[in-house]
Amino acid sequence: MKKTKVPCWELPELTDAVDPVIAYPESSMGYDLITCTSCGQIYAAEVSAQMYVEPLEKRLANLGCIKCEAALIDTCAAYPETYVDRYGRVRTHSRSLTIPDDKDAVLREFPSIY
Numbered sequence: 318m319k320k321t322k323v324p325c326w327e328l329p330e331l332t333d334a335v336d337p338v339i340a341y342p343e344s345s346m347g348y349d350l351i352t353c354t355s356c357g358q359i360y361a362a363e364v365s366a367q368m369y370v371e372p373l374e375k376r377l378a379n380l381g382c383i384k385c386e387a388a389l390i391d392t393c394a395a396y397p398e399t400y401v402d403r404y405g406r407v408r409t410h411s412r413s414l415t416i417p418d419d420k421d422a423v424l425r426e427f428p429s430i431y
């Protein structure tokens with residue numbers, strides 16, 4: 318699985334998440350972040366590829382998690398709305414409606430679904 322760099326914003330309020338970040342899919346270059354609820358591995362899913370290459374569900378049907386080998390179609394959920402905390406528990410988070418400043422973005426590298 319290739320890796321891709323995604324502009325992310327850190328979520329300091331998510332103190333129990335292993336990697337408390339968020340991405341926004343506004344532009345055509347945007348990414349959704351998804352997580353394996355079995356192990357917490359985070360993946361990037363390019364929004365334009367979901368529309369023009371293959372729908373996400375179809376793509377996930379043939380993929381296993383690179384960390385725990387679970388079938389991603391069964392274990393994947395939107396991140397950070399769903400995340401795995403550092404104790405392995407599946408938790409939920411409501412993302413703020415306020416979109417942070419571009420200048421606060423940090424580039425993070427994730428395995429890419431596409």
Ligand SMILES: [Zn+2]
Binds near residue numbers: 358383387
């Ligand atoms: Zn996994």
